[in-house]
C-alpha cells in the first residue's frame with residue numbers, strides 16, 4: 361500500500377504540456393486541508409541539473425531518470441507531495457495515492473502552447489499526443505486503475521470543480537488514514 365505510514369498523500373498530476381497541471385497543483389497546494397508540497401518536476405530537473413542534455417531543436421531536456429528518482433525518493437516517502445509532470449510512468453507505482461490526468465480539447469491546447477512560444481513541431485507533437493491520449497494510457501498502464509482519474513481542464517469552472525474534488529478526496533484519505541475529517 362503506497363500510503364501506509366504517511367500523514368499526507370502523494371498526488372501525481374499529469375497530462376500533456378499545457379493541460380493545466382501547474383495551475384491545478386498551485387491552487388490545490390493552497391486549498392488542501394493537509395500541507396502539500398508542489399514539485400514541478402520539469403523545473404526541478406532544470407534547477408538541479410538532472411538531465412543528460414538539452415535538445416535545442418525540440419527545446420527539451422533528456423532527463424536523467426535515475427538521479428531524478430533518487431532525489432525525489434526521500435521527499436516522496438514522507439508524503440504530502442504533489443508531483444506535477446507531463447509523464448508519470450517513471451515514478452514507482454508505490455509512490456502514488458492518486459493520479460490525476462488532465463485533458464484538454466486539442467484546439468484549445470494548441471492556442472495555449474502557441475502562447476507559450478513553443479516551436480511548431482513541438483506544438484504538433486503535443487497536440488497529437490493529447491488527441492491519442494498518450495498520457496492517460498501511460499497512467500492506466502503504470503498504476504492501478506482505481507487510483508487514476510481523468511479530468512477535463514478547459515475552463516475556469518473545470519479548474520474550480522477539479523480542485524474541489526481533489527480537496528474532498530484528501531479529506532476522505534485523511535479520515536481513512538487516522539486523521540481528522
Ligand SMILES: Nc1ncnc2c1ncn2[C@@H]1O[C@H](COP(=O)(O)OP(=O)(O)O)[C@@H](O)[C@H]1O
Nearest residue numbers: 377378379380381382383472513514515516519
Ligand atoms: N482549466 C483551465 N481553465 C482556464 N485556463 C487554464 C486551465 N488550465 C490551464 N489553463 C491555462 O493554460 C495555460 C497552461 O497551464 P499550465 O498550468 O501552465 O499547464 P501545464 O502545467 O500542464 O503545462 C496557463 O496559461 C493556464 O492559465
